[in-house]
Amino acid sequence: MTSPGREPWHNPGNMQNQTTLTRFAGLDGLRAVAVTLVVVYHLFPGLPLVGGFVGVDVFFVISGFLITSLLLRPSRLGRLASPRRLIDFWRRRARRLLPALAVVVTVCATAAWMLGGDLLVGMGRQVLGAATFSYNWLAVADGTDYFAATAPELFRNFWSLAVEEQFYVVWPLLLPLVLLIPGRWARVALVVVAGGGSAWWMAQLVAGGDVTRAYFGTDAHAFGLLIGIALALAVANMPQKEWMLSRTAKSASLLIGLLGLAAIVVAALMPETSDAVTFPGTLLLASVGSVTAICAGVWPGSWFGRALDVQPLKWIGDRSYGIYLWHWPVLVLVLVGTQGFGPEAGVPVWAGASALVLAVGASAVSYRFVEAPFRKYGFRHAMRGLGRRIAGRPMSKVAGIAALTIALVAIGGTAAAIVNAPHSTTAAAAIDRGEDALNTADEKAKPTPKPTPQEAVIPEGTEITAVGDSVMLASAPSLLEEFPGIEVDAEVSRSIWAGPDILQHLEDNGQLRQNVVVGLGTNGPVDWGVLEQMSKIAGPDRNLILVNAHAPREWIPGVNSDIEKFADRHRRVWVADWSGDIAPHEDLLAGDGIHPGKAGGDVFAGSVETALEQIDKDRARAEKDFAKAPTGRAPRIPFPE
DSSP states (O other): OOOOTTSOBOGGGTTOOOOOOBOOTTHHHHHHHHHHHHHHHHHOTTSSOTTGGGHHHHHHHHHHHHHHHHHTSHHHHTTTTOHHHHHHHHHHHHHHHHHHHHHHHHHHHHHHHHHOGGGGTTHHHHHHHHHHTOHHHHHHHHOOTTGGGTSOOTTTTHHHHHHHHHHHHHHHHHHHHHTTSSSHHHHHHHHHHHHHHHHHHHHHHHHTTOHHHHHHOTTTTOHHHHHHHHHHHHHTTOOOOGGGGSHHHHHHHHHHHHHHHHHHHHHHHSOOOSSTIIIIIIHHHHHHHHHHHHHHHTSTTOHHHHHHTOTTHHHHHHTHHHHHHHHHHHHHHHHHHHHSOOGGGOOOHHHHHHHHHHHHHHHHHHIIIIIHHHHHHHHHHHHHHHHHHHTSOHHHHHHHHHHHHHHHHHHHHHHHHHHTOOSSOHHHHHHHHHHHHHHHHTTSOOOOOOOOOTTOOOOOGGGEEEEEOHHHHHTHHHHHHHSTTOEEEEOTTOOGGGHHHHHHHHHHTTOOOSEEEEEOOTTSOOOHHHHHHHHHHHOTTSEEEEEOOOOSOTTHHHHHHHHHHHHHTOTTEEEEOHHHHHGGGGGGBOTTSSSBOHHHHHHHHHHHHHHHHHHHHHHHHHHHHHHHSOTTOOOOOSSOO
16 A cells, blocks of 8 residues: 655644644554555465455555645645645655556566466556556456456555545545635534445445445545544644643553554454445444544654554555555465466465565565655656666666666566457356357257267266356356257356255256256355255255366365265265366366366366266166065165166
8 A cells, every 4th residue: 555654744643833844653653554464364364364454444544644634734735726736746646656656567567477378367457557546446347356266366456556546636636625614623524424425335335236346446435534534634733732741641542542453453353244244344443443543643742653663663664555565466476476376266374475575575675776766856866867877887887777677678578468468367268168158059959869888878968957157167068068958057156055046946947857967166165954955956856966176275175075975975966076087187277277178178077977877887786786685675776766
């Protein structure tokens, strides 16, 4: 996230009337807390900070408070609406933010171009969103939530930067209008009401099922910024009273600050839900905790503010912008470069630790050689300094030429990444082939039964109903080819919970066939009760074939174990071992390691065929045992006569 707090400030932060310019106490430390929450949440998902994404909202509150306080300094207050002053403000924001952003985008995009594959999908949109501060809205407009999980998005964390940049552009234009309202507390009340409206809008969007729009939308996620603004308006130029410096007041502010930090930590420990409990509930808790901590930190003579700015928190806070920028793209590159999958497949501890070291190191280098020079000297002087290096002494010349060469290579690599980006992921292409095959299946002529080996009578496709998720959908062309006439009902993002309703609908309409194939284990753990429901719907006169799952997801071993145990305890249930069959041939899967291409689909169909063969073999064995059994002791044949 952005870290706009290096500029000096006047009275608002300390609530004093002194003329010296000082810094806001505690903000660097609070930034360190915020970036730590986000980084741990992304790089070490196994730790208890399951809600560490609230660190973003901590940054929002800091930015709302700090930018408003800077704009309200007496030296600027009378000239807020001056075009020259606005341009100067935006120029300083650009000097603070753009250089580091450009380095991260070009370096990481070039690395992605070198790795290639699904990592490049949508690269043009991502770079455009980063360059125009519109990443959040482009992500919403893209509308590919499912495929965002099959192709790791390199700059996904930039959505929150876009929200802040939009705030930097719009708020200086609106603040003069707010200041026309007479009375400090009337202004504060207006902003608080606006923040409440933003939180309410997020809750409404979430209730409508659009969590992505609610979380990414500037309008729905502006309440943190507005809460910070409200605090800045409340304390702006507030006169310092003698009691504020008393030991009791300082002790109270310390306690309040600790309570604010505790609220942030509690929010970070709360598990995410897809309803208003998290969006906006948990986010509001973190925002209120943040504004409380800021208020305690900037209290006159605050003990809490000084304590929060101790090393190494201050060092991390100074570089929090760079750390936030680097950590996610570096994680994606490390994972894709080493195991071929993005963070959605899980983040091993070694990968998270490696990404952390690289991200902190890159941010430290960027802070020293990119951010600080551009912020201090501006774009023109910084570029002139590079020119002087190239024209200077031999060692200086070598360093300058090396820096220029790296920059040109990174820019060229970024252009190559955009130009060579595929239109869709390999997983999306596999699923599209499956959808096309199902859409054209009805147009084909009536299938001719294929010859089958004498030792195993494989049912015709007209005797098979298949219900599944996107893995089955990607395998549909092979299923239709292997079992002409098969009825396939498969969609993306289905879980095991959808199975009973689908089977019951087919049963009620007389469309459920003799052999029922179910492949719904990819998108989450299976539930024993749901398996029982599907077995009951299939009934005693049908064969139920459960296809196990293969994916780089933590729940897959449990899914396959549960399916195997369920089949062992039910006479009419068999397992199609897709996982075992595809494991030696993972090169036949798409870049996400989940969805099969054409050859992988043939393996999927072969797994189903093997299960159907096993049914026939089990029937033959049961009949043979029945014939050999003594009278009165015949085993029960688990098949209809």
